[in-house]
Amino acid sequence: MDLFIEQLINGLNTGSIYALIAVGYTMVYGIIRLINFAHGEIMMFGAYFAFIFAFMMPFELPFLVVIVITMIFAALMGMLIERVAYKRLRTAPRISALITAIGMSLFLQNLALLIFGATPWVMKPLISTEPIVIGNFSIARLTVLTIGLSIFFMVLLTLFVRKTKPGKAMRAVSQDKEAAVLMGINVNRIISLTFALGSALGALAGVFYAMQYTNVESTLGVLPGLKAFVAAVFGGIGNITGAMIGGYLIGIIETFVKAYISSKWVDAIVFGLLILTLLFKPSGLLGKNEKEKV
Amino acid sequence: MKNFNYKNLGKNALFVNLAAVFVLFIVLFALVATGILSRYLTSILILILVMIIMSTSLNIATGFLGQLHLGHAAFMGIGAYTASLLGILLRDAIASDILLFIISTIGAMVLAGIAGLLIGWPALRLKGDYLGIMTLGFGEIVKTIITNMKGLTNGAQGLYGIPKIMNFPTAFWTTVFVVTLIFLFMNSRHGRAILSIREDEIASESVGINISRYKLLGFVIASMFAAVGGSIFAFNIGFIAPQSFNFLRSVEIFVIVVLGGMGSLTGSIVASIVLVSLPELLREFSSYRYLLYSSLLVTMMLFRPQGLMGTKEFNLQKLLPKRFTEDDDLYDSKGSDS
Numbered sequence: 001m002d003l004f005i006e007q008l009i010n011g012l013n014t015g016s017i018y019a020l021i022a023v024g025y026t027m028v029y030g031i032i033r034l035i036n037f038a039h040g041e042i043m044m045f046g047a048y049f050a051f052i053f054a055f056m057m058p059f060e061l062p063f064l065v066v067i068v069i070t071m072i073f074a075a076l077m078g079m080l081i082e083r084v085a086y087k088r089l090r091t092a093p094r095i096s097a098l099i100t101a102i103g104m105s106l107f108l109q110n111l112a113l114l115i116f117g118a119t120p121w122v123m124k125p126l127i128s129t130e131p132i133v134i135g136n137f138s139i140a141r142l143t144v145l146t147i148g149l150s151i152f153f154m155v156l157l158t159l160f161v162r163k164t165k166p167g168k169a170m171r172a173v174s175q176d177k178e179a180a181v182l183m184g185i186n187v188n189r190i191i192s193l194t195f196a197l198g199s200a201l202g203a204l205a206g207v208f209y210a211m212q213y214t215n216v217e218s219t220l221g222v223l224p225g226l227k228a229f230v231a232a233v234f235g236g237i238g239n240i241t242g243a244m245i246g247g248y249l250i251g252i253i254e255t256f257v258k259a260y261i262s263s264k265w266v267d268a269i270v271f272g273l274l275i276l277t278l279l280f281k282p283s284g285l286l287g288k289n290e291k292e293k294v
Numbered sequence: 295m296k297n298f299n300y301k302n303l304g305k306n307a308l309f310v311n312l313a314a315v316f317v318l319f320i321v322l323f324a325l326v327a328t329g330i331l332s333r334y335l336t337s338i339l340i341l342i343l344v345m346i347i348m349s350t351s352l353n354i355a356t357g358f359l360g361q362l363h364l365g366h367a368a369f370m371g372i373g374a375y376t377a378s379l380l381g382i383l384l385r386d387a388i389a390s391d392i393l394l395f396i397i398s399t400i401g402a403m404v405l406a407g408i409a410g411l412l413i414g415w416p417a418l419r420l421k422g423d424y425l426g427i428m429t430l431g432f433g434e435i436v437k438t439i440i441t442n443m444k445g446l447t448n449g450a451q452g453l454y455g456i457p458k459i460m461n462f463p464t465a466f467w468t469t470v471f472v473v474t475l476i477f478l479f480m481n482s483r484h485g486r487a488i489l490s491i492r493e494d495e496i497a498s499e500s501v502g503i504n505i506s507r508y509k510l511l512g513f514v515i516a517s518m519f520a521a522v523g524g525s526i527f528a529f530n531i532g533f534i535a536p537q538s539f540n541f542l543r544s545v546e547i548f549v550i551v552v553l554g555g556m557g558s559l560t561g562s563i564v565a566s567i568v569l570v571s572l573p574e575l576l577r578e579f580s581s582y583r584y585l586l587y588s589s590l591l592v593t594m595m596l597f598r599p600q601g602l603m604g605t606k607e608f609n610l611q612k613l614l615p616k617r618f619t620e621d622d623d624l625y626d627s628k629g630s631d632s
Contacts, residue, residue, distance in 0.1 A: 035423045088596055094422055095362060096599045099552055102364075102545060103591030110585040222541075226434070233427065268438035271431035278428050279416050 005137075007259045008252065013143045013212075015251020016150035020205035021228030022235065022243035023154065024198030030174040030238035031194045032090060037101040038081055039202055040225020041108035046074045046203025047210035047220055048112065051121055063126050067149075070207055071200035078199025079192045081108075087188075112218040120215040127211075146208045153201060154244055160197075161240060170194060174238070223267075227254070230274040236287025245285065307609055308474075315470055319463075326462045336462055337530065342570045343469040344527045349550040349562035350476050351519035356548070357556035357605075358480055359512040360492030361417060362426035365433030366520055366547050369406045371440060371539030373521025374528040375447055377402035378456040381529060391459040395529060399468075402521040409436075410517025414510040433544055440536045452535030460529040468526060472519050477559055479515065488512050492557070542584075549591050555601030560608035565601075 021043055028036040049070040053061060061069070085104050089097040127145060131138040161167040172180040173190045181187055209224055210216045227250060235246025250270060257266050277284065322339070325331045331339065348370060355363040380398035388394045413432050417425055441450050448454070479485050487508050490498035499505050528534045550569050554561030573583040594601065 035427070085592055085596070092595075092599060095360075096595045098362065098423055098426060099548075100592050100595040102548075103588045103595065106542075106545065106584055106588035107592060110582070110588060114582070114585065226430070229427065230431070233424075264442050265438065268435045268442075271434045271438075274431045275416065275428055275435075278420055278424055282420065282424060 002137075003259070007255050009139060009143060009147075010259075011252030011255035012248065013146050013251070014255055015248035016147050017205045017209050017224060017247075018228045018231045018251045019154065019244045019247025020150050020201045020208075021224060022231040022247040023157065023240055024202040025229050025232040026235070026237055026240055026243035027170075027194050027198045029232070030240075031170065031191055032086070033094065034086060034097050035101060035229070036086075036195075036198075037098075037105040037225075038108055039198065040221030040228075041105050041112070042074055042078055042081075042199045042221070043202045043206035043209065043225060044112060044216075044218065044221035045077060045108065046070055046206030047123070047216045048116055048121070049073050049203065050126075050207040050210065051123060051216055054126055055124065066126065067204065067207060070203050074203030074206075075196035075200040078195040078202075082192060082195040087191075109218050109222075116216075116218065118218075120217040123210045123214045123216055125211065142208075142211055146212075149204070150208070153204060157197065157201065158240065166190070166193060227270055230270055230277075233274060233284055234277050236284030239284070239286045242284055242286035311609065312470075312474070319466055319470075322466070323463060338571065338574055340460060340462065340465045340526065340530045342567055343465045344523045344530070345547070345550060345566040345570050346469055346563050347472050347523035347526070348520060348547045349554065349566050350473050350559050351516045351523065352547050352551050353554075353556065353559060353562050354476060354480070354488070354512050354519075355516040356551050357558065357562075358485070358488050358492060359509060360556075361509070361512070362422060363429050363513075363516070364426045364541070364544050364548065365413070365429035365431075365436070366516070367539040367541070367543035368433040368436035369409060369517040369520035370524035370527065370543070370547075371436060371534075371536065372406045372409050372517075373399075373402040373524030374534050374539065375440060375453065375524075376405045376521070377525035378453055378528045378534060379446065381457050381459070382455060385457045391457075391461075392464060394457070395459055395464060395525070398529075399522055399525040402525045403518040406521035406524075407514050407518045410514040411510065413517070414513030417513060418506050418509055430541065430544075433539075433541060437536050437540055440539075447536075450536060452533055454533055456528050456532045456534065458529065458532040460526055465526050465530065468522065472522055473559065473563070476515075476519065480559070484508065484511065489557075546587065549587050551601075553590060553594055553601055555603035555605060557605035558601065558603035558607055561601055561603030561606075564603070564608070 021039065024039050024042075025036060028034060028039070050066055053066045053069050054063075081104060085100050086097065089100055125142070128141055131140050132144060161170060169180070169185045169190050170193065172183065172185055173187055177187055180190075205224070205228075206221065209220065213220075228247060231246035231250040232243045233246070234250060235242030235244070237243075250273075253273070254266055254270055257263075257269050261269075322331075326336050326339070348366065352363060352366045355361050355366075377398040380401045381394060384394060384397065388397065413429060416428060420428055440447050443449075480488070487498070487503045488511070490501075490503055491505055491508055495505060524539075527538075546569075550565045551562055553569065554563070554565030569587070572586070
């Protein structure tokens with residue numbers, strides 16, 4: 001039973017990371033119907049940013065400040081990518097936009113390889129490594145922080161989308177772009193905002209991921225990015241709550257497969273799950289079916 | 295029926311192009327046989343041929359059928375592993391190198407074709423990005439399976455001791471054979487049916503084209519030819535590892551197809567030659583290889599989304615002097631510039 005609870009906590013930990021990334025995928029998809037393949041790379045850059053702000057500054061910054069600056073930088077980067085690569089393709093066939101996204105992802109990976117070098121940077125712990133002990137349970141501080149902060153930011157995002165005016169505008173644009181323009185919504189600004197928010201959360205995931213796996217390298221974002229995408233599809237792409245649930249589910253499934261079945265087959269099982277979801281419920285757990293019009 | 299006339303040969307596009315290919319072969323073979331092209335360069339040449347097979351076959355699924363396919367390397371991997379294992383198994387039983395290659399390759403094609411069916415079947419239900427993601431997931435699954443079947447494939451360390459039976463003429467003529475087959479197929483009734491699916495699925499269904507059948511056919515044929523590419527690749531290097539057939543390889547093939555023009559076989563051939571030899575020519579920039587690929591991809595999509603050739607084919611016949619290609623009587627004319 002102890003093992004079960006331990007694994008559940010591990011699953012929630014991994015799930016938090018996936019959920020944070022998946023939210024970014026799903027927001028962008030919801031608003032411009034594009035699978036932003038470069039999202040995993042933003043996560044990777046987030047990890048590098050955090051490393052730079054934490055260890056390469058002349059003065060020491062507190063952990064929370066590091067996280068906030070990293071998120072701001074990632075947000076700017078996300079907006080820049082949208083402006084440079086995706087904006088012109090909004091009316092282009094979807095396959096062109098998708099190819100551009102793949103190209104952007106490869107480009108950022110290789111850019112990182114060029115700027116930061118091929119040797120992985122080893123992330124030192126940013127917070128105390130002393131575990132929190134409750135009775136005969138002990139949990140790593142990092143795990144608590146990952147789960148706690150992730151949930152905090154996701155609640156914040158949900159409130160933002162549901163309760164504020166820009167959030168309302170975002171929902172409007174994702175429903176009907178033309179109508180949103182007629183209602184006086186600045187669609188370009190809303191799309192930028194979506195990229196900014198998604199990228200900031202992705203970078204946050206990158207920081208946590210780097211702290212747990214310690215190696216920061218240019219391919220860091222690839223696998224978690226793909227799996228978070230699976231999570232987004234699983235939850236119903238375009239649906240923020242769905243992405244969060246999907247992220248946690250994938251994280252927990254992955255951890256349990258690792259613990260009870262085999263760590264070698266994890267990737268195959270996660271992607272197999274993706275294929276099964278796509279086959280039997282392409283709209284995901286919470287997604288809506290889109291009807292095709294002739 | 296007409297009497298044989300050298301003038302008429304000029305009207306036959308297939309003949310003209312094959313004749314040119316033959317000349318090209320003699321030139322390249324002379325260079326290889328006399329040792330002007332070093333072993334290393336010959337190996338690059340064969341790699342170009344492999345990528346030509348890979349890109350023209352992916353073009354069936356992506357260019358002509360219009361389905362986003364991001365797992366083509368997986369089929370190359372299935373082909374490479376099957377052919378290598380068959381090659382190792384049969385090397386003592388079959389003395390002739392070419393026969394060994396042909397038999398192993400046919401085995402590889404069968405297995406890859408079955409895998410193509412497996413991926414083509416779900417592909418019937420999915421479109422666009424979803425299909426792309428599914429094929430990507432499939433590629434990852436194949437890679438995991440290959441890595442974990444240690445007894446058969448030696449896992450992540452890679453498979454050693456594959457007979458290095460590939461030489462330039464075999465690779466060259468296999469490539470010519472495959473490309474000609476794909477070309478003939480795409481220009482047949484079935485090829486046109488596949489094209490119509492790309493143009494408008496609903497419209498082609500309403501004129502009685504069996505969409506499911508042709509989509510499956512497209513995927514299976516693409517997968518089978520990918521296996522040929524994998525087989526040449528394995529027998530040329532003599533060593534394969536799962537990492538050779540990862541997502542990045544799929545993307546590389548995909549980039550070639552997109553750059554050459556989705557729906558243009560000759561475009562794929564030109565793009566294969568350029569994209570494989572470019573990094574070799576610019577050796578000092580070889581670490582920028584993927585940076586170059588990706589920037590090319592993005593710039594191409596922004597400024598020329600149809601690729602270098604669009605859907606047009608390059609035809610040597612057009613370069614011939616008029617007197618060889620002009621028709622004597624108008625009734626015979628089928629419009630050589632179609």
